[in-house]
Amino acid sequence: NAGVMQNPRHLVRRRGQEARLRCSPMKGHSHVYWYRQLPEEGLKFMVYLQKENIIDESGMPKERFSAEFPKEGPSILRIQQVVRGDSAAYFCASSPRGGPGANVLTFGAGSRLTVL
Amino acid sequence: SQQGEEDPQALSIQEGENATMNCSYKTSINNLQWYRQNSGRGLVHLILIRSNEREKHSGRLRVTLDTSKKSSSLLITASRAADTASYFCATDGLLSAGGTSYGKLTFGQGTILTVHP
Secondary structure (H helix, E strand, O other): OOOOEEEOOEEEEOOOOOEEEEEEOOOOOOEEEEEEEOOOOOEEEEEEEEOOEEEEOOOOOOOOEEEEOOOOOOEEEEEOOOOHHHOEEEEEEEEOOOOOOOOOOEEOOOEEEEEO | OOOOEEEOOEEEEEOOOOEEEEEEOOOOOOEEEEEEEOOOOOEEEEEEEEOOOOEEEEOOEEEEEEOOOOEEEEEEOOOOHHHOEEEEEEEEOOOOEOOEOOOOOEEOOOEEEEEEO
16 A cells, blocks of 8 residues: 655746646545645645545635546646745645544655745 | 644653653644654654543553643653654544544644654
């Protein structure tokens, strides 16, 4: 079991470019979460998705950020027109179906975005 | 201050000593979890304690929860150099989607633990 796979591990973008971060959940997990970690801080919830559905996006910035989890393929976190303040580590996590254990998350190794 | 605040922010001890980290939170919770993060890596789940539990053990880890004080502690006994990492508490609130619990967690800022050989 490969666990939660994220790529790229490191991404450098110039201001105004787009960043696309990908996440494949752990095998058998159908719930995906994205979290952001700024330097020297804890993780902040961004969005919760199931296949083809956004369940909770209350932590997503209103502009430039979007997320999807299509029927086939990985979940994508997309940041348009990046700014320096978007520089952070973006972590994907997955969990089994709802019910007991649904809130114990398995995290990927993260994608570190640097905006120049 | 934020939900899920840890103290101390940094802790430096010698191998073999015990390490205690504390976490405070503000709102009612379903569960409280502790995660560990090695430098430059993702978080690894350590232990979960439910709101109706007061103490839980897992190997060298001991977690306590005091819901009246809205606080938790993580004790690592007989620490090893390999325990060097950041430790985060995380809470999930009473809200849920479709009546089930899900992984919208609120993390604290973490305690950086350094264990010297």
